[in-house]
Amino acid sequence: MRRAAVLLAGLLLAAPASAGILVEGRLEGVPLRLEFAGPGEPAEPIVRATVAGEPFLVDLARGTVEPRATATDGRSDGRAPVGLVQLTPLGGGAMVAGHGGAWQVLTEDGRVCGEVLASAWMLRFLEPAVRAVELLEAHDPRLRPRSRHGCSPLAFRHWTRQGWPLLAGGREDAVFVTERLRFDHPYPPPDAATPPR
Numbered sequence: 001m002r003r004a005a006v007l008l009a010g011l012l013l014a015a016p017a018s019a020g021i022l023v024e025g026r027l028e029g030v031p032l033r034l035e036f037a038g039p040g041e042p043a044e045p046i047v048r049a050t051v052a053g054e055p056f057l058v059d060l061a062r063g064t065v066e067p068r069a070t071a072t073d074g075r076s077d078g079r080a081p082v083g084l085v086q087l088t089p090l091g092g093g094a095m096v097a098g099h100g101g102a103w104q105v106l107t108e109d110g111r112v113c114g115e116v117l118a119s120a121w122m123l124r125f126l127e128p129a130v131r132a133v134e135l136l137e138a139h140d141p142r143l144r145p146r147s148r149h150g151c152s153p154l155a156f157r158h159w160t161r162q163g164w165p166l167l168a169g170g171r172e173d174a175v176f177v178t179e180r181l182r183f184d185h186p187y188p189p190p191d192a193a194t195p196p197r
Contacts, residue, residue: 020187023129024180027156030142036128037187047132048188051140058132065139082152083109087116087162096166097178104162106154113151114170118163125183126164130157148173 019041023034033050045060057066090103094117101119105112123130133156137143145153148170159168159175169175 019183020185021125021129022180022182022185023126023178025176025178026174027133027137027143027176028146029174032133032136032143034129034132035185035187036132038183039125041187045128047128049132049136051136051143056136056139058135060128060131060135063135065135082154082158085113085154085158085161087118089162090115093117094167097181099166099178099181101163101166106159106168108151108154111150113149113154114159114168114175116159116162116165117167118160118165120163122164122181123160129164130160133157145175148175 019038021034021036021038023032025032030052031050035048036046047058047060049056049058049065058064059066085106085108087104087106090105093100093102096117099119099122101117104116104118106114106116133143137145137155145155147153154175156165156176159165164178165176166178167174167176
């Protein structure tokens with residue numbers, strides 16, 4: 001794990017000055033794309049997000065998502081009180097989107113809510129993505145957490161406690177699936193307009 005972190009640090013230092021991070025996956029079955037500046041890059045705390053083809057700018061400093069949608073479907077935004085949530089090592093590992101992780105089981109008050117294949121070393125680099133997903137969950141009803149297996153609707157952050165979730169949820173009903181992850185993505189993307197201020 002330490003070797004992987006040293007390798008990533010070397011790649012980030014060798015990458016062009018506009019190196020960014022790209023995450024593509026599915027949250028609650030909805031296609032999600034996040035683009036943001038890599039660590040140490042001079043950039044505003046903006047995450048460019050695309051949710052099912054719709055572009056958004058997530059300003060982490062202000063806690064805003066633009067443009068704002070007005071639709072709501074009454075689902076929980078993931079901020080409702082939940083019980084004691086724990087992640088416990090399950091053993092073994094697997095590869096998803098070219099990256100390896102270790103299996104964890106997530107429980108709420110002793111009930112099994114799902115499994116997580118998490119990559120611990122990635123989390124420090126992908127914390128802006130976690131914060132952006134939190135804001136998007138509260139903003140977009142399609143991304144809001146759902147109850148599963150008798151557990152409360154658990155926000156994305158609950159699944160990230162032991163690392164970046166390469167795969168989270170159940171085998172039949174994934175909460176989140178990482179489909180693509182790049183640490184050498186151009187940022188801002190060449191076709192991106194300057195975010196409004």
